[in-house]
Amino acid sequence: MAAAATAPTTLQYALLGLLARRPLTGYEILKRFNRSVVFFWHAKQSQIYAELKRMERLGLVTSRVEVQRRRPNRRHYAMTPAGEAVLRGWVDARTPVGPVKDEMLLRTFFSDRLPPAHVAACLRRHGDEHDRVLAEFEAIKAGLQARYGSVEMTSDLPLVFRYLVLEQGIRCERMYAEWCRWAADTLERRRARPGRASPSPSGADFIVTTAR
Amino acid sequence: MAAAATAPTTLQYALLGLLARRPLTGYEILKRFNRSVVFFWHAKQSQIYAELKRMERLGLVTSRVEVQRRRPNRRHYAMTPAGEAVLRGWVDARTPVGPVKDEMLLRTFFSDRLPPAHVAACLRRHGDEHDRVLAEFEAIKAGLQARYGSVEMTSDLPLVFRYLVLEQGIRCERMYAEWCRWAADTLERRRARPGRASPSPSGADFIVTTAR
DNA sequence: TAGCTCATGTAAGCGGTTACATGATTGC
DNA sequence: GCAATCATGTAACCGCTTACATGAGCTA
Numbered sequence: 001m002a003a004a005a006t007a008p009t010t011l012q013y014a015l016l017g018l019l020a021r022r023p024l025t026g027y028e029i030l031k032r033f034n035r036s037v038v039f040f041w042h043a044k045q046s047q048i049y050a051e052l053k054r055m056e057r058l059g060l061v062t063s064r065v066e067v068q069r070r071r072p073n074r075r076h077y078a079m080t081p082a083g084e085a086v087l088r089g090w091v092d093a094r095t096p097v098g099p100v101k102d103e104m105l106l107r108t109f110f111s112d113r114l115p116p117a118h119v120a121a122c123l124r125r126h127g128d129e130h131d132r133v134l135a136e137f138e139a140i141k142a143g144l145q146a147r148y149g150s151v152e153m154t155s156d157l158p159l160v161f162r163y164l165v166l167e168q169g170i171r172c173e174r175m176y177a178e179w180c181r182w183a184a185d186t187l188e189r190r191r192a193r194p195g196r197a198s199p200s201p202s203g204a205d206f207i208v209t210t211a212r
Numbered sequence: 213m214a215a216a217a218t219a220p221t222t223l224q225y226a227l228l229g230l231l232a233r234r235p236l237t238g239y240e241i242l243k244r245f246n247r248s249v250v251f252f253w254h255a256k257q258s259q260i261y262a263e264l265k266r267m268e269r270l271g272l273v274t275s276r277v278e279v280q281r282r283r284p285n286r287r288h289y290a291m292t293p294a295g296e297a298v299l300r301g302w303v304d305a306r307t308p309v310g311p312v313k314d315e316m317l318l319r320t321f322f323s324d325r326l327p328p329a330h331v332a333a334c335l336r337r338h339g340d341e342h343d344r345v346l347a348e349f350e351a352i353k354a355g356l357q358a359r360y361g362s363v364e365m366t367s368d369l370p371l372v373f374r375y376l377v378l379e380q381g382i383r384c385e386r387m388y389a390e391w392c393r394w395a396a397d398t399l400e401r402r403r404a405r406p407g408r409a410s411p412s413p414s415g416a417d418f419i420v421t422t423a424r
Numbered sequence: 425t426a427g428c429t430c431a432t433g434t435a436a437g438c439g440g441t442t443a444c445a446t447g448a449t450t451g452c
Numbered sequence: 453g454c455a456a457t458c459a460t461g462t463a464a465c466c467g468c469t470t471a472c473a474t475g476a477g478c479t480a
Contacts, residue, residue: 017322035417040317072459095316104307105252105377110229112370129309158324164395165317175387183376284431
C-alpha cells in the first residue's frame, strides 16, 4: 500500500473513475474507456494496461487473476480505499484552463502564402468534417433521450453528467464547423475586393495591446 | 542536406512558418512563438532550441553564429529550399480532426458522487476562467482593429489570417463559458425536482445507438 | 541591491505511440 | 475459410516537461 509520492496522472483518475462503481477486468475497462471516456480523454490499449499495473504497485487498485478454460485468463481490478480517496480529491479539485494544441489553427495561421480561394475551400472541407462528428454526437444524444428521457426528466444522476459532457461535445463541434464556414466566407468576400500582397504592418504579432 | 526520412513534427512546421518571412535568431523565434503561435500550439524554450538544432541536421534550416561583445552570442536561422518545400506541402495538406483531451470534461463526467450544487459552483468558477481568457482575446482583437482596421478592410493578407485564428479563439472561449453556465443551470434546476440516487440504466455507456 | 532581459544550451525522466506477440473461440 | 472477439502483455522510441547552468548588462 505504498503511498504515491508523485501526483497521479490524469489517466489514473480516468481509470479510477471507471472502477468507482464496481470492479472490472482490464479488458472491460478498456472497452468502457473506448466507448465513453475516449471522447474527451484518449489513451491506447498498451498504456491502459501498463497504467493499471502501475496503479496496483501504487496501491490505488488491487487485482486478481481469474483462470478461464476456453478463454484467455483475465485480471480483475478493484479500487482500494486509497484509490477512492485519490479519486474524490481529484474530482473536487479545480481544473486549470490548459494550453491549446490545434493543428488546424496553426495551418490557417501560416496560410497566407496560398491562394485565399484555395484556403477557403480547405476550411470548408474541414468544417464538413466537424459537421460529421456533430451529427454523430447528436445521434448519440437522440438515442439517449429516446431510451432514458431528457436531462431534465431522468432521475439517474450519472446519466445527467453524461448528458452534460455530451452537450459540450456538440457545442464544440458546432462552433468549430461554424467558424470554418465563417472564415471561408470572410476570405471569399475579400477576394472580390482589391487584396494586395502585404503592404502595411505584418511584422507585428498577435498581441498588440493589453497588460501582462 | 540529408533528406528527412521520418515525417516532420508539427512543431517543426510552426518554426518553419515563423522563419518563412525572413531569417531570425533562436531567441527571436522563441519570442515570436510565445506571442503568437503559443495560443494554439505550445512548446517550451528547451524544446524549441533543441528542435532548431535537429532541423539544421535535417537540412530544413541553416544557421550561423553572430559573435557579440556586450551580449551573449546568438545564432541566426534561415529556412532552406528544402524547408520551404516541406512547409508548403504541409500548409496545403488536410488536417485530421484530432482526438480531444479535456480534463474538465473528464472531471465532470465523474462528478456524480459529489453534491450537484457543489458541482454547479465548480462549473461556474470554470466558466469565469474562460470569460477571463475571452476578455483577453477580445482586447487583442480590439487592439488590432484600432491599429489596422477590421478584417474586411485591411489589405494585409497575413493580418487577415491572424484575425481568423483569433476569432476561433474567441468563439471557443465563449462557447466554453456558456456551456459551463448552462451545465450549472441544468444541475441547479434539477435540484428543485426529486433527484434520486441511481435507479435505472447507469451501467450503459456513452454510445447507445448509431452505426460504426 | 534586486531582478529582469538577453541568449543558448544540456540531461533526466515521463507520458504516450507504435508495433509486435500469442492463440483459442465464435460468427459470417 | 476469414475475420473478429477475447485478453494481456512487452519493448523501442519519441515528444515534451522540468530543471539546471551561465553571465553580462540594464533598470527600478
